[in-house]
Amino acid sequence: MIADFKILQHVRLAWGVPVPSWAEKYESRFGHRIIELYGSVEAGVPVMQTGPRVPGSCGTVLSGVSTIFAEIIFHTYSNFTSLA
Numbered sequence: 001m002i003a004d005f006k007i008l009q010h011v012r013l014a015w016g017v018p019v020p021s022w023a024e025k026y027e028s029r030f031g032h033r034i035i036e037l038y039g040s041v042e043a044g045v046p047v048m049q050t051g052p053r054v055p056g057s058c059g060t061v062l063s064g065v066s067t068i069f070a071e072i073i074f075h076t077y078s079n080f081t082s083l084a
Contacts, residue, residue, distance in 0.1 A: 036058045
C-alpha cells in the first residue's frame with residue numbers, strides 16, 4: 001500500500017506525436033497538465049515546455065543542459081567499388 005497518496009495524482013504517458021486537439025479539455029477535466037518535451041534514451045530529457053504551450057514547439061533547453069544542433073547529410077554513391 002502506498003503511504004503517500006499524492007503519488008497517485010501524477011499521470012505519465014509518453015507518445016511520439018504532437019499534443020492532441022483534446023489536450024485542453026483533458027487538462028480542465030482532470031486537472032493534469034500535459035507537458036510537451038523532447039528526449040531520448042541517450043540524452044534524457046534536455047528540452048521541455050516549462051511555460052505556456054506553444055503549438056509546434058516541444059519547449060526550451062533545460063538549465064544545465066548543453067545542446068548542439070547539426071545537420072547530417074548522407075551521400076549515396078552510384079559508382080561504389082567494393083574493396084573485398
